[in-house]
Structures are given as structure tokens and as C-alpha cells.
């Protein structure tokens with residue numbers, strides 16, 4: 001049986017990842033701040049209460065699951081930053097907002113990778129996935145949303161480093177852009193529905209080979225420029 005661990009599993013893209021892997025018959029460690037909302041979803045779902053910026057809690061969960069092999073680890077939890085667009089424009093630098101956005105989007109995924117690298121290394125698939133964003137791409141940048149963009153650029157660099165550092169353990173590290181998707185974060189005018197984003201991401205993850213290690217892809221497997 002294959003196993004996936006997902007952060008931010010109770011809402012938005014994370015919830016759909018949970019449902020998709022459940023439908024495939026996988027064992028799912030579904031991490032969420034409010035795991036109660038996962039009750040009633042069919043499948044082999046193991047809910048865990050997890051605030052991703054509580055690093056002691058991340059380490060405690062890794063210890064609790066120390067006997068497990070995790071085939072796919074999806075660092076999905078993320079924040080856009082309150083007041084997202086206007087609050088992150090040039091001229092409105094807000095260090096409190098920046099710290100929060102970086103804690104969730106950049107620091108926590110690296111902590112997850114450190115805590116769970118061994119669980120992933122002992123699995124069959126060995127895939128470490130960061131849900132990033134095209135907004136973190138330096139090559140595609142068109143300005144604005146400073147904190148969110150910078151946090152995802154930092155995340156991309158972390159995954160590029162992990163791809164090198166974890167290659168000897170056979171771990172495939174991928175930064176994955178879900179597209180602009182209709183979630184609480186993406187808003188109702190986003191170009192993709194959740195159904196148009198998550199099932200292709202699950203397929204893209206399933207198709208990853210060791211030679212893909214260190215790539216930045218979008219939901220359908222198309223290569224993106226860092």
C-alpha cells in the first residue's frame with residue numbers, strides 16, 4: 001500500500017488531494033489545523049492536528065510516524081498574506097505580514113522536509129513535493145505581491161537545494177505550481193476549478209521519475225522557468 005502525507009489537508013487544494021488519494025486506495029496522513037472537518041470522507045485517512053509553524057509539533061508527528069514509509073509528502077499548506085494584493089504593494093511594507101507569510105510558505109515546508117526525509121527515503125516512490133506558485137518565478141515576474149512572491153521564490157530555492165542534497169537518498173524533489181485555482185486563496189474568478197488542477201497534479205506526481213528531480217513544474221507537468 002502507498003502512503004501520502006499532506007499538510008493543509010482540510011480545505012482547498014489539500015482537501016482535494018486527500019479525496020483523490022483516498023479514491024486511489026492510498027493511506028493518507030491528513031494534517032490540518034482542524035482535522036475534525038475530515039471526518040466522514042471515505043478512505044484510509046489518518047487525520048493529524050498540525051499547525052505547520054509549530055516546529056515541535058512537526059518533530060513530534062515525525063516521531064509518532066517513525067515506523068512509516070511515506071511515498072509522497074506534499075507540503076501544501078500556504079497563505080497568501082492578509083489583505084493580499086494591496087497590503088503587499090510597493091510602499092506598504094509590513095514586517096508582521098512578511099514574517100507570517102515566510103513562516104508558513106518558506107520555513108515550515110523546509111522543517112517538514114527535514115523532519116520527514118527519512119520516512120520518504122525508506123518508501124518506494126520517494127517524492128517530496130512543494131506546492132509552490134508561478135508567482136515565485138523570477139523569470140516570469142511582473143511585480144507586486146512582494147511577500148507572497150518572495151516566500152515562494154525562497155521555497156523554490158529550498159527545493160532546488162533539497163534536490164541536490166537528497167539525491168543520494170533517491171528522493172525526487174519537485175516544486176509544483178497548481179495553476180490559478182478557485183479556492184479561498186485563488187478566489188472565484190481564478191481560471192481553473194479544483195477538478196481541473198488537482199487530478200492533473202496527482203497524475204504528474206505519479207509520473208515523476210528520478211531524472212525529474214529538481215524540476216519546477218505546473219499542474220499538468222509542463223516545465224516552468226525558475
Ligand code: NDP
Nearest residue numbers: 008011012013033051052077078133180181183184185186
Ligand atoms: P486555501 O486558502 O484554500 O487553503 C490553504 C490551506 O493551507 C488550508 O488548508 C489552511 O488550513 C492551510 N494552512 C494555512 N496556514 C497554515 C498553518 N499555519 N498551519 C497549517 N495549515 C495551514 O489555499 P489553496 O488550497 O489555494 O492553496 C494551497 C497551496 O497552493 C498554497 O501553498 C498556495 O500558496 C498554493 N497555490 C495556490 C494557488 C491558487 O490559485 N489557489 C496558486 C498557486 C499556488 P486552515 O483550513 O486551517 O486555514
